[in-house]
Amino acid sequence: MAQLLTAPAIPLSWPTDTGFAKGRITLGEIEARHVSALEKIWSFTGSSNKKGAALYKPVDIPPGYFILGHHCEGNTELLQGWVVVVKDINENKEGSSSLPPLEKPVDYSLVWSSKSGKGKKGENGFFWRPIAPQGYKALGYLVTKVADKPSLEELRCVRSDLTGVCKTDSGIWSQKKDGDSIQVWNAMPDPEKQENGVFAGTFYCTTSTKNESSEFPVACLLNMNSPLTGMPSLDEVHSIIGKYGPSLFCHPKETYFPSSVSWFFRNGALLYKKDSSTPEAIAEDGSNLPQGGSADGEYWIDLPKDSAKAKMVRRGDLESAEAYVHVKSVLGGTFTDVVMWVFYPFNGPGTLLLLKALSIPLPKIGEHVGDWEHVTLRINNFAGELWGIYLSQHSGGRWVKAGDLEYVEGSKKAVVYSSKNGHACFPRAGVVVQGSQKLGVGIANYSKKSTYFVDTSTKYKIVAAEYLKGMGSNEKITEPAWLNYARKWGPKIKYAASGLLGSINLPSELSGQDGPTGPKWKSSWYGDEKVKDVF
Numbered sequence: 001m002a003q004l005l006t007a008p009a010i011p012l013s014w015p016t017d018t019g020f021a022k023g024r025i026t027l028g029e030i031e032a033r034h035v036s037a038l039e040k041i042w043s044f045t046g047s048s049n050k051k052g053a054a055l056y057k058p059v060d061i062p063p064g065y066f067i068l069g070h071h072c073e074g075n076t077e078l079l080q081g082w083v084v085v086v087k088d089i090n091e092n093k094e095g096s097s098s099l100p101p102l103e104k105p106v107d108y109s110l111v112w113s114s115k116s117g118k119g120k121k122g123e124n125g126f127f128w129r130p131i132a133p134q135g136y137k138a139l140g141y142l143v144t145k146v147a148d149k150p151s152l153e154e155l156r157c158v159r160s161d162l163t164g165v166c167k168t169d170s171g172i173w174s175q176k177k178d179g180d181s182i183q184v185w186n187a188m189p190d191p192e193k194q195e196n197g198v199f200a201g202t203f204y205c206t207t208s209t210k211n212e213s214s215e216f217p218v219a220c221l222l223n224m225n226s227p228l229t230g231m232p233s234l235d236e237v238h239s240i241i242g243k244y245g246p247s248l249f250c251h252p253k254e255t256y257f258p259s260s261v262s263w264f265f266r267n268g269a270l271l272y273k274k275d276s277s278t279p280e281a282i283a284e285d286g287s288n289l290p291q292g293g294s295a296d297g298e299y300w301i302d303l304p305k306d307s308a309k310a311k312m313v314r315r316g317d318l319e320s321a322e323a324y325v326h327v328k329s330v331l332g333g334t335f336t337d338v339v340m341w342v343f344y345p346f347n348g349p350g351t352l353l354l355l356k357a358l359s360i361p362l363p364k365i366g367e368h369v370g371d372w373e374h375v376t377l378r379i380n381n382f383a384g385e386l387w388g389i390y391l392s393q394h395s396g397g398r399w400v401k402a403g404d405l406e407y408v409e410g411s412k413k414a415v416v417y418s419s420k421n422g423h424a425c426f427p428r429a430g431v432v433v434q435g436s437q438k439l440g441v442g443i444a445n446y447s448k449k450s451t452y453f454v455d456t457s458t459k460y461k462i463v464a465a466e467y468l469k470g471m472g473s474n475e476k477i478t479e480p481a482w483l484n485y486a487r488k489w490g491p492k493i494k495y496a497a498s499g500l501l502g503s504i505n506l507p508s509e510l511s512g513q514d515g516p517t518g519p520k521w522k523s524s525w526y527g528d529e530k531v532k533d534v535f
Helices: 234-244 261-266 307-314 466-471 499-503
Strands: 024-026 030-035 038-044 053-058 071-074 083-088 107-113 126-131 142-144 157-159 163-177 180-189 203-206 219-222 247-249 270-273 299-302 323-330 335-347 351-354 358-361 368-380 385-393 396-401 415-418 430-436 441-447 453-455 460-464 492-494 512-514
Touching (some): 038 142, 053 142, 071 163, 071 203, 107 203, 163 203, 180 219, 234 335, 234 368, 234 460, 261 335, 299 368, 323 466, 351 430
Parallel strands (some): 323 460
Antiparallel strands (some): 024 030, 053 071, 107 126, 163 180, 180 203, 247 453, 270 299, 323 335, 335 368, 351 358, 351 441, 368 385, 430 441, 492 512
């Protein structure tokens, strides 16, 4: 099956008429739209070991809308950015403030300039911070090629009560040379504030190594609507999965395949209780599992006692495997996360790689009963398009933008590779080493195309979508009993790493066997995905 590096331009259509994929989302007194037509203003070419950056302004802005700031991306990447533009739809509604939701800045302050023409083709770049009027906040910065201040008409600030708290996210670009420094980050809603913060596609920049003000100088939009009107209906969620559900490819030499949870229970999985020598068979639907609680060691799940049956269960059952889907709103309901969890009855041993050439199988090390992995589809609710996919990788994970994925031929369904034995998810086939780059030693993650795969666009079950309760959905989603089991899906067995293994920076799961908790008990269930590159 051939892959494409970019998804084909297949027309999108949706089964119901909601606020999803209509091109605009109402946030209360403000209406927002995405603009992906961007024009480059200025770029900086980095040195051989540092990437540069490019600054963009939106073009073809719909009449009546205003920008909140410009956009920045690393200039080594395929441009995949966008910004939010906004319009005042207050219309003096009852209970609204006497101040309009949008207002022009009163001035601009120059943050940094390239001074001596360090940009591409010797062009200068000037970075400006809008000065908001009293009662308003700025949501981004502007960039010009000339030293003259931008027009006050070019940008709008937002009334303070319609904004939330921002924080720096991924760094985009930095320059530190001869006292001339600047750092540029994405300005993202702060997830710890638990606000319906909306990412505007803008950036934050500073010439200081620390923020001198107690208040972060850039704010984010808030979605003041309840329910969140841009979210997809249940029918639209099924359509999203049908269009974008990835194919998860196992390694051709994989030994430990995924299965359905019910297959695992039906084939002899046992529930153990602390201080009891008699385990209990688990019902196929998990209805006899203890509900709630915490991973306190009072209960755990293990393989069948019979060695032959245990060996069979370890291998999994690809035919029964399916994705368990959790759908949730993110970034103030302007995006939808479709989180697809896949269960493996057993995580196999690792392989040690020495000097990038010599591979040594590690008996036992890395093994554990029960393995939950997931991929998250992030869907743009303005257009109904796939923005990117989060790939879980052992104790970490990473986001991959839609333009950097492989796709099943003739579709918008991404290809995801599951590593041999360990089941970490990758966007490309190959070998990724986890360990000490300095020593040239680590655990190898092998991934490769094979005939063994799970098509999650057809093999899935939606197990949770909390936001739908406020949308009056006619179809009720019932959470399976096993989803609310808070204890471990495998026993805890410790063994000490010694010799060379003890000096390598290896993940904690390689120091013994310890089953994971289930999907609902991960921090990302209610929060955002935690980006932690462990390689």
